[in-house]
Amino acid sequence: MKNVDYAEIGARIRTARLMQKLTQEEASERCDITTSYYGNIERGDKKMSVETLIKVAKGLNISTDELLFGDAxxxxxxxxxxxxxxxxxxxxxxxxxxxxxxxxxxxxxxxx
Structure with a gap:
C-alpha cells in the first residue's frame, strides 16, 4: 500500500482554494480551522484527521476523493x-x- 502523500493533498487543497480566488484566511474560515493550521495543511507540513479532511472538503466544495486522489x-x-x-x-x-x-x-x- 502506498503511503499518504500529504504534500500532494495539500497541493490539491491549494489549487481548489486558488480556483475559488480565496485567501488562506478566507478558506480557513470556511473550513472552520485556524489559518496557521490551514497553511500547514496546504504545504503538507501537518497530517490531518479524517474530520479535518471532511471540513476542508466541505469548506472548499470539493469531494474528499478529489482531495485524496486528484481525479477531478x-x-x-x-x-x-x-x-x-x-x-x-x-x-x-x-x-x-x-x-x-x-x-x-x-x-x-x-x-x-
Whole structure:
C-alpha cells in the first residue's frame, strides 16, 4: 500500500482554494480551522484527521476523493479554461450575466 502523500493533498487543497480566488484566511474560515493550521495543511507540513479532511472538503466544495486522489484536477482545469475563453470572447456585460446564470444554477444544484 502506498503511503499518504500529504504534500500532494495539500497541493490539491491549494489549487481548489486558488480556483475559488480565496485567501488562506478566507478558506480557513470556511473550513472552520485556524489559518496557521490551514497553511500547514496546504504545504503538507501537518497530517490531518479524517474530520479535518471532511471540513476542508466541505469548506472548499470539493469531494474528499478529489482531495485524496486528484481525479477531478483535469475537470477544474477544463472549467477554468472554458471560463477564460468565454471572458476573452465576450464583452464584460455579457460575461457578468454569464456568471450570474452559473451562480444561479450552482445554487439550485446545492439545494438538490
Amino acid at each position: 484536477a483535469d475537470e477544474w482545469t477544463e472549467a477554468d479554461e472554458f471560463l477564460k475563453e468565454v471572458q476573452r470572447t465576450v464583452d464584460q456585460e455579457y460575461f457578468t450575466k454569464y456568471l450570474a446564470v452559473m451562480k444561479a444554477i450552482a445554487s439550485i444544484i446545492h439545494k438538490l
